[in-house]
Amino acid sequence: MGAQKKGEMGAQKKGDVGALKKGDVGAQKKGGARVSDESEEQSRQRLQAILLADSFTTKFRPVTLERPKVLLPLVNVPMIDYTLAWLESAGIEEVFVFCCAHSTQVIDYLKNSEWYSHPSLLVRTIESHKSISAGDALRFIYEQEAETSQIQGDFVLVSGDTVSNMPLADLIQEHRERKKKDEKAIMTMVIKQSKPSPLTHQSRLGTDQLFIAVDPLTKQLLYYEEDKIDHARGTICLDKSLLDSNPSVLLYNDMQDCYIDICSPEVLSLFEDNFDYQHLRRHFVKGVLVDDIMGYKIFTHEIHSSYAARIDNFRSYDTVSKDIIQRWTYPYVPDINFSGNRPLKLGRQGMYRASDAILSRSADVGSSTVIGYGTEIGSGDKILNSVIGNGCSIGSNVVIEGSYIWNNVTIEDGCEIRNAIVCDDVKIRAGAVLQPGVVLSFKVDVGRDFIVPAYSKVSLLQQPTKEDSDEELEYADSSSGTADHLSGLNLQMESKASELGPDGAGYIWEVCEGARDEEWKHSVAPIPEDKLAEITQAMDDDDIEDESVVPTSGELKSDADSINTDLNDPVDDYGYFEREVEGTFLRAVEEGFAVDLAILEINSLRLSYNMESADCAGATFYSMMKLAVDTPHNSAGELLRNAASIMTKYKGLLGFYVKQIDEQIEVIMKLEEMCQETARELGPLFSQILRVLYNIDVLEEDAILRWAEEKAGADEADKVYLQQCEPFIQWLKEAEEEDETEDEEEEEDG
């Protein structure tokens, strides 16, 4: 199966290369010319970075349907500028920007920006259209690499939505030195302390809580688990070998993965070798840690004083924006020109204002706000903790709290906007209300007095429906498929039959079923109180369940475990075992091999499945009856004759396993079970089959009588077969009375 899959993948990849080569040649020419220079300075490798300008997720939909995530404004500056400015100042000399979704938009932006002509940072783009995951992207880069060998050594791998101000040079040096000592140290990943909320178990960036284990001395990463909030699995399982080889292991719950990695070239080839790696963490890191590929190791580097965060979802958009306003990301703050942005003027209480912004005297602009160029704020407006872009016009008596208004937005009088994201060119008509967590995509028009319900996502584009069933949605990139969607959807602008009131335009996207509960977690809005109360309640309940799961004592635990496994496994195993025995038996019948041989085979099965002799008896008998039932027959009489002949023929086989009374009872039980469940036609023949078994000396009368005794206490429904056998049992009992004394003794022994 694996080989087949590989074949397919290979073919697909070749296709990719063919399609994409042309587009990339331009970008590579420059690199070719420099190779000779670089070989001279082998000792000092250029600092290079790969920037993935695509997040390969759908978390920013519907906004990312129209614009790539890296170009979305973060406090009025596109995200990618933060990343590039940081890489530049950290001493990176060459950056490869991998574009996939909306690649033309990204490339155009870069061409028009000052980055293309930057004196110290060489920006190159790599374009691909078919990559649906970071894994694909790296494989694509690796293939290119084989032709051009632009990447000479260790490189920094970041995504285009990273905001950071950490120094990199020392870290790269550290990585290189470690690599020199230990060939297998192929990656260093950056972590930062950030304690997840004890209630929601997500970090302040809205990502799931992370459990990692690190060797405190070497900082080697030993365990990585990104935890979906899943209380059912309330435990972490550390492999025994892990603790054997490390006397001390540090387990963190309060760390955040910054998704900034220093990688050695081996990382690329690992992705190439493992074509099923898609996600950088879920597949690659896990693969290296768990599968122990070639003994490769990943190390961690904890940063303390510098900032690093990745915008993964709307909540992290909110958090990082606030961090920028609070100047944690210095020097990447709104009042400093770091990427050709026009710096704003910083006022008191963290108020950033463009010099030409027009504020009405009666407008109340509170702390931590950003107001962009050419924006007009009307009278009586109340603005708090919000970012307002360039060229917006805001009417009077508008309330804006904790929201992100992008560029050229028109907000008419009397609107209320709380904890929302409003994209470019949106029009919000008078009296409209945006409830918390709303996202309005580009050019949406909200009708007069319309109330947009909480957490709704509104777009002019209709929600694509087809990929809802797509299981690979998780890493199927939203935006990569966008081109197709767009052509399919054809920008249904004309449909004014809007869901946003009579004079509005836009569709409110349905939240797909599973995600509805999750919506509040990743939204820009803070988590409402009632949700928190709900979670607290749920946690209490969980704990109660939890307690019942946890065994009461260390010693009992081991016992309980072993009992459980003993109980569970055989249930599954028995099914397989039975089938195997049946197969063996059928072969014995077809090929006519001797009873001894069949016994030998069944014995070996018994050993390999760790079964009792009684199980063999049951399974063998089951196979015989099954054969009898499967043999064509016209009447019950014929069936009985078939069964009798099979049993007589193989009585040696059956007899081998039914030497004990218990095993014989097992056979009777099996017959009963079959009559009730799998082969109902045997039902009427129950007593006759029993009699046959008795006659061929497979069953002793003791066994039958014991079975009858046991059954006597059972429910009426269970007694059907007992009643059927009543005459036979009566006869047995009478026969028994003749040598009563002996039997009594035996019974006592039993």
Add this chain to the structure above:
Amino acid sequence: MDYQVVILAGGFSSNLVPLVSKEVPKALLPVANRPVLSYVLDLLESSNLKDLIVVVEGEDAALKVGGWISSACVDRLHVEVAAVAENVGTAGALRAIAHHLTAKDILIVSGDIVSDISPGAVAATHRRHDASVTAMLCTEPVSGPSESGGAGGKDKSKKPACYDIIGLDSSKQFLLYIATGAEIKKDTRLKKSILCAAGKMEIRSDLMDSHLYAFKRSVLQEVLDQKPTFRSLKQDVLPYLVRTQLKSEVFSDEKSVEENGNGNGKNNMQSNEVVLSQILSNASLPSFHQVYESGLNSRKTHKCCVYIADESKYCVRLNSIQAFMDVNRDVIGDANHLSGYSFSAHHNIVHPSAELGSKTTVGPHCMLGEGSQVGDKCSVKRSVIGRHCRIGSNVKVVNSVVMDHVTIGDGCSIQGSVICSNAQLQERVALRDCQVEAGYVVCAGGEHKGETFARK
């Protein structure tokens, strides 16, 4: 100090057959010619802990131990000896003597520890954190894990080295996880809730629980009452308390009323006191327990603390024959400050009344007890020889323990072996890694390796 100390002295440990016998229970096994129990008593006395209960399994053993105690230290310490049934386990033993316990905190010590870690420090740590339980941890002793030594093939097969897996918080004050015994062999499963509350956890497999605990009496008694199946302190009670520390059940409301009010009400008071005292003393940040408690109403927590002994400290339990040999060797060797004897310039102790024949050498790290006689041309190296032994000529004793009143014939060679009291070795016996039961006579001229001599 309002501490009551319980010494669990065991009975006739089967691990130590044939060293132990009806005459010599485990607690009275000699380490450098003193009963092992005396080391524990000295240690406790040095921390001014003098109110002791010695719990012995079995009436006979209790009589023996009691007899020794009354002769040895009745004047210095206030010692009660209590006998409990055999094989009840450590928790069972405590259950049996529960009515003797009255102090607020109980210090529980295993009777077979030879150590120089101050139990007072453990008790103080316990008080400082107002913990429910405090366990003493120590690093593996220098001489290596007691059971994995090279000698004694017999021991090897018995038990592999048994470490504990221990999870500590970042301040190394709280115990967040402990796995002992059979659980170590499996993968470690940690509860996320505790890790989430603490943020960081350090998992150590190089520390071991040294069987010295401080318990809050009310907690201990409640756990013992509530969980009648618990047999072992280390394997049941301690892991249970650690596991439930964030949702404490030991102080649940209904229980406390019945438990003469020393449960819940007291806990509330105590926790208030703690918070208050911390505010007053401005001691430190509140522990994660308090943060957790305040974050979620209606939650109760209790604290499980640890005292981690310094690496230079010595701590070994005498729980196997190998350990017995190690302890004897260490006490007259590397850890000789424990023995309480003063060593000669040759790093050995030869009692003035001992007689040495001509050309006999007693090397460093040796001990020769009172009234023993050693013949000519003998060599004793790194060994302990008891009182009133008679050793012939041309005898070699290396790495061995010879107890009291042993007779060794001429030309014997003893290596890595234990010869119990009153045993007799006839001429030219060669023993290597052997154990000889008390009073046994080994016939002349045999050569033995890794054997146990005992009357069947």
